[in-house]
Amino acid sequence: xxxxxxxxxxxxxxxxxxxxxxxxxxxxxxxxxxxxxxxxxxxxxxxxxxxxxxxxxxxxxxxxxxxxxxxxxxxxxxxxxxxxxxxxxxxxxxxxxxxxxxxxxxxxxxxxxxxxxxxxxxxxxxxxxxxxxxxxxxxxxxxxxxxxxxxxxxxxxxxxxx
Numbered sequence: 575x576x577x578x579x580x581x582x583x584x585x586x587x588x589x590x591x592x593x594x595x596x597x598x599x600x601x602x603x604x605x606x607x608x609x610x611x612x613x614x615x616x617x618x619x620x621x622x623x624x625x626x627x628x629x630x631x632x633x634x635x636x637x638x639x640x641x642x643x644x645x646x647x648x649x650x651x652x653x654x655x656x657x658x659x660x661x662x663x664x665x666x667x668x669x670x671x672x673x674x675x676x677x678x679x680x681x682x683x684x685x686x687x688x689x690x691x692x693x694x695x696x697x698x699x700x701x702x703x704x705x706x707x708x709x710x711x712x713x714x715x716x717x718x719x720x721x722x723x724x725x726x727x728x729x730x731x732x733x734x735x736x
Contacts, residue, residue, distance in 0.1 A: 576594060576595060576600060577600060577603045577604050577606075577607060578604070578607045578610070579591070579594050580594065580596065580600045580601055580603075580604040580607075581604035581605075581607035581608055581610070581611050582607075582611055582614070583596075584601060584604065584611075585608065585611045585612075585615070585647060585650060585719065586611065586614070586615060586646050586647055586648070586650075587645070587646060587647070587648045588614075588646065605722075605723050605726060606723070608719035608720065608722060608723050609716045609717075609719045609720045609723070611719055612715040612716040612717070612718055612719030612720070613712060613715065613716050615643055615646055615647060615715045616643075616711045616712035616713070616714065616715030616716060617712055618642060618643065618646050619639050619640070619642060619643040619646075619711045619712075619715065620639070620707075620708040620711045620712055622638065622639040622642040622643075623635055623636060623638075623639035623704075623707065623708065623711070624708070626638045626639055627704065632700070632704075633700065636696065636699055636700060636707070637696060639711070640692065640695065640696065640699075643711075643715070651718065652688055652691075652692075655684075655687060655688065655691060656680055656684030656685070656687060656688050657674075657675040657676075657677075657684065658675065658687070659681075659683040659684045659686070659687030659688070660674050660675065660677070660680070660681040660682075660683045660684040660687075661674040661675035662683075663681070663682075663683025663684075663687075664681060664683060699711075
């Protein structure tokens with residue numbers, strides 16, 4: 575259970591017991607639960623869309639469900655995407671890219687990237703039927719947590735590369 579709760583703590587803001595032990599080893603073991611956590615986040619997003627549709631028109635319900643998943647995850651993926659955009663938009667060398675990506679400030683490339691990504695996500699989802707949106711939201715969140723697991727096992731850590 576500690577391993578699952580570690581994965582939940584890593585990817586979400588869902589409260590876990592304050593007594594939960596933390597270690598790098600436990601986080602490494604938690605990799606296997608990342609897709610499950612994605613399913614939980616996607617389920618929360620789909621559930622919030624369903625509830626929103628009971629009260630609001632479709633575009634507003636969809637936007638609110640996107641915001642709910644951003645809140646539940648603490649904008650974890652959005653922050654990473656913004657760092658990527660800033661780093662590769664402003665860095666000319668590997669060292670500069672990594673330096674920019676570690677900077678906690680949001681830059682122009684990150685702002686533009688986030689705006690474009692969220693607008694694209696909203697528009698793409700808005701063209702689907704509601705039952706398909708539920709399926710896509712859950713599946714996409716599962717896949718987005720599964721890909722890092724694959725990357726951990728198939729690629730070298732960038733800071734160790736020559």
